[in-house]
Amino acid sequence: MNERTQIARATAEGLRAFSPNIDQTPVMLGFDGFVDSIIDVVDQRITADNYTPMPTIDTYGKRISAAAGKSANFELVVKLRKLGGNGPIMANAMSRSGFNVTYVGALGYPTMDPVFHELAERAEVHSISEPGFTDALEFEDGKLMIGKLQYLNAIDVQTLRNAISDDKFFDIVNRSVLIGMINWTMCAQIHKVWQYMLDEVYPKCEATVNGRKRMIFIDLTDPAKRPAEDLRDALCICSDLTKYTDLTLGLNLAEAIQVSEVLNLNVPGDPLDTVIERAAAIREAMNIAGVVVHPRQGAGAAILEDGQVKTAYFKGPFVANPKLSTGAGDNFNAGYCLGMLAGLTLEQRLCCGTGTSGFYVRNAKSPTLKDLSDFCNNLPEPEGA
Secondary structure, X not given: OOHHHHHHHHHHHHHHHHHHHHHHOEEEEEOXXXXXXXXXXXEEEEEOOEEEEOOOHHHHHHHHHHXXXXXXXXXXXXXXXXXXXXXXXXXXXXXXXXXXXXXXXXXXXOOOOHXXXXXXXXXXXXXXXXXXXXXXXXXXXXXXXXXXXXXXXXXXXXXXXXXXXXXXXXXXXXXXXXXXXXXXXOOOOHHHHHHHHHHHHHHHOOOEEOOEEOEEEEEOOOHHHOOHHHHHHHHXXXXXXXXXXXXXXXXXXXXXXXXXXHOOOOOOOOHHHOHHHHHHHHHHHHXXXXXXXXXXXXXXXXXXXXXXXXXXXXXXXXXXXXXXXXOHHHHHHHHHHHHHHOOOOHHHHHHHHHHHHHHHHHHOOOOOHHHHHHXXXXXXOOOOO
């Protein structure tokens, strides 16, 4: 039995041992929310109930270009409306695995959008604003994601207070072992909520929750379109939050490179070959508990534990032709946080994260705890390895 298999089977055993306690482990996640519409662009309308969709982005692009100086009309057919947003997808995954989840975010206000009803059946939800909306135009060769973010960009402390009393929000934070704050990029004022939590909420919280130190997990979510100074300020708040809680920053490879540049870190070598070194450099520069970086092929991390820096890399169960890829990163985050809360070793946390995303992309759904433990117990080798 090779080392990877040993780690995966130990992960499965650790998850089974955690099973009796998972529903007694409260977590809070926020603050975004999207309604995703999966859409065809009509090429030819044949009958009222029958049409042919435009096959490629190139076809659509040429049709648009041909309209320059004239005009054009495009018919869109919504095939599916579904839950979207990094926070809700992560919350959905964690609640499906059995956690006691509270979600605070943009799910529709004052009335929650029906796409979030399934999440609300498994989790305690508090909607604070209308969601963002994404029109995903699907073609044979890719997707065009067209986002409408005006409600997300307006979320600030007053938005939160309009929907939830200060006392109620404090109670949610105070009782939660883990707080996940997801999608800084698309919520232009959410740093004000972070600062509010730093200045007014965490100072009143107990130091531990049921004897466990508090944790925060933050995923910035593709900060490339935000100014470098904004990102630098957000990272500073992250560092300041460590006064009250262990903070882990989760990044995909592109995000890790962007954060490195903003922090003026020089990590020589191919980014895929230096995942651990980059995670360690970011963690040290920010002086936080942990940084985890997840390229598609696997995941690496650096954490500070018992005064010692530990690093690891785990090769995930990469699949060349996934059933569903959108949301894989959010499922990785859910799995990695599951590993942290279950008290698994660093290698096992990485296995738990890549295993959760690996199950998700193969089955187009998030795993239950049993699904995940079974999957890790017989973890597939990465395709193309």
